[in-house]
Amino acid sequence: MTRLAHPGEPGYAEATRVFNLAAPAEPAVATTARDVAEIRAALAHAVAEGLRVRAHTTGHGSATARPMGNALLVRTELSGGVEIDSMARVARVSAGTRWGQVVEAAAPYGLAAPHGSSPLVGVVGYLLRGGVSLYGRHTGLAANSVRAVELVTADGGLRRADASSDPELLWALRGGGGGFGVVTAVEFDLFLLDQVITGAAYWPAVHAERLLPVWLDWTRKAPREVTTTLRLMNLPPLPEVPEPLRGRSVLCVDGVVLGGPGDAAVADDLLGPLRALAPPILDTWGTAPPRQVTLTHMDPTEPFPIFGDHMLLDDLPAEAFLKVAGEGSPLTNAELRQLGGALAVPDREGGALDRLDASFAYMGGGVPFGGLTPEDLLGHCARVRAALEPWDTGLTAPSFVESLSQPQRHLSPERAAAVERVRARVDPSGLFRDDVAPHTDWKEEC
16 A cells, blocks of 8 residues: 655655755655555556656755655665676666665675665665766776666556667666656676775875875876775764764775785875875775775765765866865865776766766765854855866766756767657656756756
């Protein structure tokens, strides 16, 4: 039985739960669907009441969602979890599954998944919005690993899109921006991996002027086997922050080196020059099983409010970044994630979004605490954007976008038009029209 809830009714808070508390989901009606029948019933109710349909799982992307005042929101928490075909190296995952569950299920077979930095993020939304994995420079965009998608479409039908059954829809689903239906399951490739070198090293931010140029120079010649991130962080004095970092401004370099011959030399080539310039105050880099990678970035485990921005950047000088993200910045986190390698290579079997043409992904954001207001944080985000404009590619990675109002574009006009043709075929009535992420010029979409 489908349990539909209006604001204030039992079940509404559960169905509308999000991770970014600054961007609540506020639909007219909401439900948590645990099987295909409940999804179908929700769609039928939406059609009868003249409502558009939206879908989410963990709510990590709520800040990019259009207003839901005339919508029914379906939260997918389908049973089934994770199935591993170790011979084919493929995982089948039900909608609602988190990446941590996939990592744990694949580990006994010596397999790894193209997950991101948090074990709490939902698999479906991450994969279909591109997915920049911590293995990304070796494996490419996570969306390229998707082999099949099952979804309930506007007519109530359960469709399977794969290479032999509607390959055009499969192509559009992978990075096309959503709006095709309610996804119930995905199948994607895993890869062999039994050991990595991973971790994070933290230095007092006073050393950033010396450390950042060294890291930037290293990224220009780094092998594909390593993917790293550099962050300038103003950490709050909270118990969940490790004691050596609590209440401090720090520079962090974290990442993953794939296990194999020469992996230690690759890690030493990165970390040795940085450690020689200044001793870290906390350094967790070392050999570990792949399941440890989900802890490398130390992402928050509880919902919190954040206001931020995102850009894809070409190579940029250290001084330009430090000027707006260094000393005096109110941002909790200003991050440069290393791109290139396989992330920049077109995939012949990939989806609508199959690569990122940039050197770095910038993500910056702050939490309103200690007297900081949302206006303070958004104002500084605007100053960062203006300062980094000379290196802005004009493109974005959908899974990194921080708000609906920020400039964003992830598809070429030609690919966007091709996706729209598929969307018109699958959802001719436009039931899911408001569930589409901007994919051309934001000014044309908003």
